[in-house]
């Protein structure tokens with residue numbers, strides 16, 4: 001067995017190029033190799049158990065190896081694993097589309113499948129762009145996106161992204177977008193109300209001058225995830241929605257990270273009863289079991305694409321695995337489990353527990369903002385609390401805290417100097433408390 005694991009370690013370093021990873025550092029480290037999962041635990045090839053404190057990159061909902069989801073996939077595998085959705089349907093894709101429509105904002109009636117959040121965003125952008133062309137409004141060709149946005153890593157998604165560290169290198173490959181500030185209260189010099197007014201004024205001014213050239217506005221509703229769990233002031237999404245309506249701009253909400261219970265409701269849009277024209281979902285759609293995503297649209301958007309074949313109104317887009325049966329079967333089981341376990345109802349209390357326990361860090365000299373929305377948490381590590389002086393990112397403080405967490409039995413991943421804590425929604429109070437104890441201990445050890 002030991003020899004087998006030694007070989008695995010060697011081959012991992014020999015063959016795999018890991019995402020978002022400086023491979024030079026990785027090759028010098030002792031990486032974990034996961035063998036299996038049980039509930040909210042990941043177990044490596046040596047039998048070490050780790051809490052999955054980041055839900056395997058924000059995707060896991062009901063824990064690993066859940067029998068309902070496993071069985072749904074196994075039952076589907078016995079029938080068929082995949083057939084194309086191009087011009088023909090399959091059973092789970094049809095049943096899932098109905099389910100998705102029933103749980104998302106009531107104006108969204110059409111489901112376009114894909115395989116990842118980035119693709120769902122590409123599709124949303126292309127649909128919005130083509131929609132205006134089809135309406136004869138050829139000038140409405142550009143997008144408004146938020147500062148520090150993250151919508152994925154493909155070229156279109158990167159174009160509307162705004163994180164220099166990830167995106168600046170590819171600048172020449174990207175299409176131009178207009179930026180408007182995300183209401184980042186923590187970095188704003190003033191009160192929450194002043195931040196809200198400032199950001200809305202800037203958005204209004206931008207839209208007033210650009211609305212006739214703008215196809216859509218894309219936003220991560222309520223929480224900007226990859227930017228470091230930046231929280232919008234309450235009601236801000238409703239303002240964005242009404243500005244878009246007033247100026248005839250499509251509202252695209254990217255719920256890839258916030259969807260499926262993460263913010264305490266099934267979708268972030270529900271908090272303010274926002275009704276987007278286009279919505280992107282992925283990550284938690286299959287409960288974190290298989291890659292599947294969807295872009296939802298209103299009937300008005302969808303029907304603009306209807307016409308004679310010769311009119312070339314078709315949405316010429318699709319992927320080999322679009323509407324894959326296994327993914328759809330997993331997603332159906334995932335959504336059914338939400339209902340069966342009434343998971344959403346348990347979230348406010350869990351979120352409260354997280355915020356109470358993390359309150360223990362509020363006087364820590366190297367902990368700045370602690371941002372919590374539902375089951376999404378970002379803890380800012382800071383060099384000097386009074387002057388809000390950041391740790392230089394090269395110091396890798398976030399990475400160091402996460403490495404320490406791993407030693408203590410929990411896997412998490414940072415976003416720069418922000419430690420992200422995103423446990424599976426199913427985590428019990430006891431499990432949450434134990435995970436937070438590990439987190440606090442690691443921060444105390446690393447940030448002295």
Ligand SMILES: Cc1ncc(COP(=O)(O)O)c(C=O)c1O
Pocket residue numbers: 116117118119121150151152153220225226254255256257258282283
């Ligand atoms: C808001 C948001 N949109 C899109 C994506 C991209 O999703 P994927 O990694 O599945 O391509 C992410 C990933 O973290 C995200 O947080």
